[in-house]
Amino acid sequence: MNFREQYGKWAVVAGASEGLGAAYAEELASRGLNLVLVARRSEVLQLLAAELSTKYEVETKIIVQDLSAPDAAEQIVRNIIDLEIGLLVYNAAFSAIGPFLEHPLEGHLREIHTNAFTPLKLVYLLAQQMLERRRGGILLMSSLSAFQGSAYISTYSATKAFNIVLAEGLWEEWREQGVDVLVCVSGAVKTPNYIASEPEPTGGLGDMTMNPEPVVREALNALGKRPYVIPGRVNRLASFIMRHLLPRKVAVQFMGRVLRGKYIDS
Numbered sequence: 001m002n003f004r005e006q007y008g009k010w011a012v013v014a015g016a017s018e019g020l021g022a023a024y025a026e027e028l029a030s031r032g033l034n035l036v037l038v039a040r041r042s043e044v045l046q047l048l049a050a051e052l053s054t055k056y057e058v059e060t061k062i063i064v065q066d067l068s069a070p071d072a073a074e075q076i077v078r079n080i081i082d083l084e085i086g087l088l089v090y091n092a093a094f095s096a097i098g099p100f101l102e103h104p105l106e107g108h109l110r111e112i113h114t115n116a117f118t119p120l121k122l123v124y125l126l127a128q129q130m131l132e133r134r135r136g137g138i139l140l141m142s143s144l145s146a147f148q149g150s151a152y153i154s155t156y157s158a159t160k161a162f163n164i165v166l167a168e169g170l171w172e173e174w175r176e177q178g179v180d181v182l183v184c185v186s187g188a189v190k191t192p193n194y195i196a197s198e199p200e201p202t203g204g205l206g207d208m209t210m211n212p213e214p215v216v217r218e219a220l221n222a223l224g225k226r227p228y229v230i231p232g233r234v235n236r237l238a239s240f241i242m243r244h245l246l247p248r249k250v251a252v253q254f255m256g257r258v259l260r261g262k263y264i265d266s
């Protein structure tokens, strides 16, 4: 089956208005899928939807929704009840950067809602139809920071670890039933969010920063082939060293030093 037959007719991109999310939307449109674009900023979504439907002759629908809301998944599903959803890309995330106790508890809970609670619910609510049709795909975004504890973004990295383990488990459960599950474990990517959170471009880590388009292409090309993908050769090498060559305690300390240098001491 080609990509459109396997994952059409419609793809939901949650967190679609800019950065990686907009890149997913464009790549999926170029592969012939109609798009449901979800984010909070209506005008940006409208512009993107108009641009992609003209450029790629696909249908688009926008849903303005805060994904940290407890009923976000139900609201989205209510809006797409008549559409055949063949692919879910959950891209949106929230990250509270800094010392753990300097953020209000609400900030940490918002990370859990945006990054774990809503994607879990969307997967639950959309996978049933995919399994009945015996075709479909689910792609969750995660981060290299999730392979070990990551100081100053502890809750964020914990939610991203949830996504890795959830996707791997579902990949094994559903791989014989026609539904492909993939987690994209990304290194740093030049998105508006990432650039805004960077105190200033750094030497070492800055060099590893990828553009959104190749990340998205590698992820979509890996769907149906394996449970997880780490886009970029340098990221795969760094992750191999962190996970397999360094003792876990040392990897946690190394990550802490990098993040302290980036966000605390800068």
Ligand SMILES: NC(=O)c1ccc[n+]([C@@H]2O[C@H](COP(=O)([O-])OP(=O)(O)OC[C@H]3O[C@@H](n4cnc5c(N)ncnc54)[C@H](OP(=O)(O)O)[C@@H]3O)[C@@H](O)[C@H]2O)c1
Binding pocket: 014, 015, 016, 017, 018, 019, 020, 021, 022, 038, 039, 040, 041, 044, 065, 066, 067, 068, 090, 091, 092, 093, 094, 114, 141, 142, 143, 144, 160, 186, 187, 188, 189, 190, 191, 192, 193, 194
């Ligand atoms: N960028 C990196 O360096 C990097 C590294 C590793 C992993 N990742 C992962 O890649 C994904 C994208 O990351 P990014 O930070 O780079 O973001 P991005 O691709 O720039 O996208 C953020 C998107 O999510 C939407 N969004 C955020 N919070 C939302 C909410 N509460 N409700 C609805 N929409 C929301 C934003 O739209 P609105 O503002 O319009 O709502 C925007 O469209 C995340 O899952 C992140 O964990 C990124």
